[in-house]
Amino acid sequence: MKILVTGGAGYIGSHTTNQLFCAGHEVVVFDNLSTGFRDAIRPGVKFVQGDVRDIDLLEKTITENAIQAVVHFAAKLIVSESVGMPIEYYENNTIGVISLMSACRRTGVNNVVFSSTAAVYGDVRQQGLISESQPNNPINPYGRSKLMSEAILRDCEAAYGIRTVVLRYFNVAGASADGLNGQRTKNATHLVKIASEAAVGKRRKMNIFGTDYPTADGTCVRDYIHVEDLADVHVLALDYLSKGNKGVTINCGYGHGYSVREVIDVMKKVTGVDFVVEEATRRVGDPASLVASSEKASSVLGWKPQYDSLELICKSAADWEKRMTF
Structure with a gap:
């Protein structure tokens, strides 16, 4: 297919773009480069610099490239930042989806894969895995902006067949x-990225934000999925849509979680570096535990993870950090 990837110069977007390209699709990346990187886009992929809120440019890009499907990544995504900048998050994330759907409707594009988040579930108190039927109760503007976007997308499917x-x-x-791509974002807030920076000496120390959560060791628990496995889900999702299937909501995780302390311990193990870790107070908007049920990804899309290993995730991140000198 001919595919438009919005936010394709970002971390997940660039990995997905690469996999789509290697699978034989014609890919056009659409990105304003506010947080993305031009050199993250592999050679051979067409690039258009633009903002998803620019409906006219979106329509022009879709029409000129005969786009058949869209993978929509372009969004702001830092939970703590969203608490202090809610308007910017609703404007970029939610209004951006309205703009994209308007462009798709006008150009006849009826296949969309949307980058959402487990933040739509909020602070889940129940034990066990989170399924897609779990009630939605986001506790920060980021999660709410994505949940609003999901509602818009479902309404567009019912009304317009998108x-x-x-x-x-x-x-x-x-x-x-292959070591050629990884997370380039400066001042990142993701735990594995921060720990890998500490391990290679780019940070003097790192913090654990909150040690009094209702978890086994008092620190937050998360389900960590390797970026290449996540990119693969997007390729499978496009194949699913190409067969005429109806829209669906799917969790992307491995079905088991690790605490902040466990991730730090594994990073120290794979790098052999005992970097400095300090305890700090909780950050606003962080749920205690988020672990996915991945059954639907397997049964609906036929997804089979290839990189389900915390050691592999940490090692690949640290190796990338050593090579990343820019």
Whole structure:
């Protein structure tokens, strides 16, 4: 297919773009480069610099490239930042989806894969895995902006026939197996990225934010999915839509979680570096535990994870951090 990837210069977007390209699709990346990187886009992929709120440019790009499907990543995504900047998050994330759906409707594109988040579930108190039927109760503007976007997408499917696979990410981490791509973001807030920076000496120390959560060791528990496995889910989601299937919502995780302390211990183990870790107070908007049920990804999309190993995730992230000198 001919596919438009919005936010394709970002961390997950660039990995997905690469997999789509390697699978034989024609890919056009659409990104304003506010947080993305031009050099993250592999050679041979067409690039258009633009903002998803620019409906005219979106329509022009879709029409000129005969786009048949869209993978929509472009969004703001830092939980703590969203608490202090709610308007910017609703404007970029939610209004951005309205803009994209308007462009798709006008150009006849009816296949969309949407980058959502486990933050739509909020602070889940129940024990066990989180399924897609879990009630939604986001506790921060980021999660609410994504849940609003999901509602818009479902309404567009009912009204206009624009079918969407909504992918709710848990915690994405790691770098590509070939070592050519990884997370480039400066001042990142993701645990594995921060720990890898500390391990290679780019940070003097790192913090654990909150040690009094209702978990086994008092620190937050998350389901960490390797970025290459997540990119694979997007390729499978497009194949699913190409067969005429209806829209669906799917969790993206491995079905088991690790605490902050466990991730730090594994990073120290794989790198052999005992970096400095300090305890700090909780951050606003962080749920105690988020672990996915991945059954639907397997049964609906036929997904089979290839990188389900915390050691592999941490090692690939640290190796990338050593090579990343820019």
